Amino acid sequence: MSYLIEVIGDALAVIARFGRDFREVLWLTLWVGGVSTALSLLLGIPIGAWLGLTRSRWRRVWLTLVNTGMSLPPVLAGIVILIVIWDDGPLGALGLPFTVTAMIGAQTVLATPIAAGVTAGAIGGLPDGAREQIETLRLRWTGRATLAVREVWPGVLAAAIAAFGRVTSEVGAVLIVGGNIRGETRVLTTAIVQEARQARFGEALAFGIVLMAIALVINSTLTWAQTRGQR
């Protein structure tokens, strides 16, 4: 019991110190998580709108693929992306291995199916009267998609919450494509792994507490907006 209290005390001391390493890790986590969430929404919402509205006979196939993508193991995504960007890979010339760009790319790949799947589910849940109007109003496809997305925006916020949760909590992909380089590609989750490996549990727990605090703040804000939208 006393050991547990000691570890918690160490963790709180690390947070209170708020040293340079800590700040760098925190800032990079927010940057990578924010940018990859934004990119995943940018890609995923239109895909979800199409999936939610289309009457294509292939809709079920595409939905199955997107839903499978929602449970894509981060380590698998990480290794596949690393192969693609490796020196001898198709994108080898870009020099991306172990860079922040690679981390953003990997997390975007992980979060886009979530943004698309949750958006498609929200639009799929529109009442018949709304769907039929969207289909028959004299609007271009972009107008229809915008109308549908706007109608279900609390559901789209749920997509944002889920996407952000996915990118900030995963460790496998960023560890593999980013390399967990101190001061360059280390984020909260990889820092936790690093500290835990070295049995520095106070530091590891400190990063974990901050990670949870970020999740709490972001999710509280989005949930507040979501419940306002549902009224």
Next chain:
Amino acid sequence: MGSADVHLVYPADGSIVDVDLELRPSETLVLYGPNGSGKSTILRLLAGTLGGGALLDAAYLPQTPHLFRGTVARNLALGLTVEETAHARQLLDDFGLGDLVGRHAAGLSGGQRQRVLLARTLAQRSAWVLLDEPLAAFDVADRMSTAAVIRRQLAERSAVVVTHEQDEAMMLADRVAVVIEGDIAQIGAPGAVFGMPADASVAAALGLANVFDGVVAVVEGALCGVDIDGARVWGVGAGKVGAPARVTFGAETVTLYSDAGASGGSARNWWVGTVEQLRPVGRLVEVVVTSGTLQVLAVVTPGAVDALDIAPGVVVTAAAKATAVRVLSA
């Protein structure tokens, strides 16, 4: 724009809808039929909301009135040009809701939502107008005034309107198509269809619960006396003595008397019989009376059941005026 002949099948095996329909320009065709008969499916096939693309360039009002987030003004303008939007606002004025344009759509009642959607749909200058149960959300008073605006707006336009109410069909239709089990059972002018149902299934769809087959025994001007297994039923129709005939009349046109010997009043048809069964039909009660070989259906209020002590086994007299009974060539 000329007539369009469309063949509609849904789903692929035609188990829900399988119809050939002639759509005429500058005409309002009303699809009339009981709930679940497939008339909305026909409209959705024309509008293209069941997949396969729209068959017509049409403004479409779905059965369920849904307004999108935002103001009434935003909803009115969706998919419309500036001129059409101005027309939609004018129509909203005609519906008596002009002061709602700035209101948030979420605060509107079902009837108000329906009128906003009607204004937008009618304002769209498309070749066709497709309306699914446009008056279902209204009470009787609003239904009449809204129907008048719709009728005015559809004059000279090409439209297909779905309803399961006869009075709405009469108000709006140039032609009525009776839809039964996904097929057109009868099509024609409203007076002809409602006045002369083609067969027993159409008669049933029109609420004419009593249908009997017999032979014309007497013709007295517009009245025919038809013998049905020994019983004579008088009704209006053109028949020849000796010709087979079908007799139909609505259950609501039958009057019940607790006195087995009642015979006063102007009704030409009197049947003394025994109450076989009482069945609740919504807020009313359907009473089955057996008189000889005839089984007559009457609809009465629960209050009348109590007042007349109607119960299975009780002897009553059922009466129907000959003018309420239609005699059709079988």
